Amino acid sequence: MTMLPRRLRDQTGRHALVDGIPFTLPVHSERTPALMAAFPIDADRAAVMLPGNELHAFRWRGHGLLVVTVVDYRVTSIGKYIEFSIAIACTRGRRPAPPLLPLVFQKTYGLGQYVVDLPVSTEVSVKGGKGIWGMPKHQASLDFVIEEHAVSSQYDLDGRLAMRIEVEQPRGLRVPLFNLPAANYCAFRGMLYKSYIYFTGHLGMTLGGAGKARLTLGDQPRMRALRELGIGSDPVFTAFFPSTHGTLDDHYECWFLSYDRLPVQQPEGMESVVNLGLGETWPESPHRDTAATPRTR
Template identity: 65%
Template sequence: MRPNRLKHQAGRHALVDGIAFQLPVSSLRSPALMAAFSIDADKAAALLPGNELHPFRLWHRGLLVITVIDYRETNIGKYIEYSIAIACTHGANPAPRLLPAILMKTFGTGQYVFDLPVSTEISVKGGKGIWGMPKHQANLDFLIGDDWVSSQYDLDGQLAMRIDVATPKKAWLPVNTGAVNYCGFRGMLMASYIYFKGKMGFKMGKNAARLVIGDHPRLAALKNLDISEDALFAGFFPETAGVLDDHFECWFLSADAPPSTAMQGFESVIDLEQKQDWLEPPHRS
């Protein structure tokens, strides 16, 4: 699925913002979990920046998508990435229901990344400084058990979120696809592209997943989205391989009136170092 130009770049070296790496930016042998919950689409729209992102609508509801990847082999070392996102489309007008799931390029179907905690400082410096992803360092874990695959996200000593996905008996479904991540940074809407593959086992409906949102104010807005108790689907990949495109796009974010506050910009990453140390694991009761 990845573009041919990335294959032609393979083996070449890059140095961006002081971070040296070999192309392509990739990962190997990394387990991942994913779960999607229905949400109030109209309330989700209020969390999307600018006027060109619109909630993807599954009939009359939107989707909250939680994806956690335990990156074990990457260009910048090991880390966990905990993505909390709203499925969306990109364009001047809202897209029809369901159709963007099939015509993804036509409607710019992807996800707006609301929050993206990671384990290491170097991941923040690269992911945020280069691609505009809302990365920040937090207390994270990724536990694989007989019954549940679980990941918890703590921040400032508080529970922010925990997601548990039922461990499938077998990962049998081959997945080879790409995805678009939309993020807000420097007053711009950033779009980055990732390509990944692996075999997934999944479950749908009741007891497929459990989602707990804690009391940290960073995620307070999610509690107003009327998140469904049962996941529409939840899956687990024992191993994934992924490639992050070195091409990205950005557009100015606009508002009806002059913005009163500025988005985070380069000042939030310029002094970061390239440490690969993890914070302590989150506290589990």
């Protein structure tokens, strides 16, 4: 059992107004289903995608991990929306972490995931997630479909398929988890942000298994870099939460991203969020019959 930080518990019932967004504290979600799948990738190619010099690709049996997590936020502090996270499992430190130890000593090795892409359904989620926590959010067409034997989600952008994830519903007992912590690393404004979220719910999980999940990359140009990762067809693990309670920590850490040479390209900054409003309107649902290319291997 993990306890929420004392600071978050002491804030219960208090209110905040940040960038025009009203929050009831702590920032939370309720009755929220979520799916997750991790696929093996080329760890060396993944390392190239990680910014700065402090993040390192987490290695599992010689491979890196691409982690796809889709959360159907039904009740939150800023309304309902879907969030489709595409991330690379990583550690943070002066040098790469040894194998497996980060799973046991998560804080010591800064275990988390670097979020490569994070489409969401609503404008207000972009404004809050990017402007406050530095998350690479942008609005896109998303869905979340729960069927008897499978759960799936599709991500379309500008009328083109970006990604589709399908996960078989795990069989057997569901493991109760209480305030399971997770750390997200994100790049914004030339800085590295680390934020924290805590999930409570019953987890159904499957380790390995051919055909337990299917990841499809579409022809959306935003997926071009992911094609270079050599994504495996069979997942390392899959998971499904029928319902969760989540708490997003209002505390985050932030560092300058540094490089051997001065970057020549200006990173995305506050100009991308300063004029955003509090809209909760969703784009049109994805077109499930959109032609897709075979999944990358």
